[in-house]
Amino acid sequence: EGIDGSGKGTQARRLHERLIAGGRSAKLISFPRYADTLFGRTVGDFLNGRFGTLDDVHPFLASLLYAGDRFESRSMLLEAADSHDAIVIDRYVASNIAHQGAKLDGDERREFVDWIGTIEHDIYQLPQPDLVVLLDLPAEEAQQLIAMKRRRDYTDKAADIQESDGDYLARVRQVYLELAEGQPNWHRVTCAPDETIREIDDIAEEIWAAVELRQ
DSSP states (O other), rough: OTTTTSSSHHHHHHHHHHHHHOOOOOEEEEESOOTTTTTHHHHHHHTTTTTTTTTTSOOOHHHHHHHHHHHTHHHHHHHHHOOSSSEEEEEEEEHHOOOHTTTHHHHHHHHHHHHIIIIIIIIIIIOOOOOEEEEEEOHHHHHHTTTTTTOOTTTTTSTTTTTTOHHHHHHHHHHHHHHTTOOHHHHESOOOOOOOGOOOHHOOOOHHHHHHOOO
């Protein structure tokens, strides 16, 4: 988990490859599944601004698109859990909470956190993660890395409506930090101490150590 540009895709691939190299069967899944589900394609439309700006779509409604994408993928997730030693997921339920919860404050945000948990885990019965790794990166550094991203399959823009809003990314980061606080199954990786972004290999080693503790 982490804000856009924090290196989730890169580190998820690294972890997946290392698990396989170590003799474990592992599957890598990335959400949203833009090309594979109806809801995933609609998330792509949302991020491209088809339904308006970030403020035009209420977070309670926007979050249903992301939850629906995972619900469409539920059978695939459960099958992967039965047939592999590990599943590495690039963005999961916490991403929905952080990105949409960032648009809310106070009691409304707390209500939203509980609401998403009920929908995704209780109603849709999506499995709970054993470990959540948070790649913690300030928004300023994240936007520098976003500018270096290659073309994605859901957009032809350099940055989607979430990635291009630095203030929004900073709010998302704050929600992530609140979610991680005091949770025994979360591990926070500080990616840019003293505003200097750590090396990819260095971050990968810390993630691997966190995973090994839970083997």
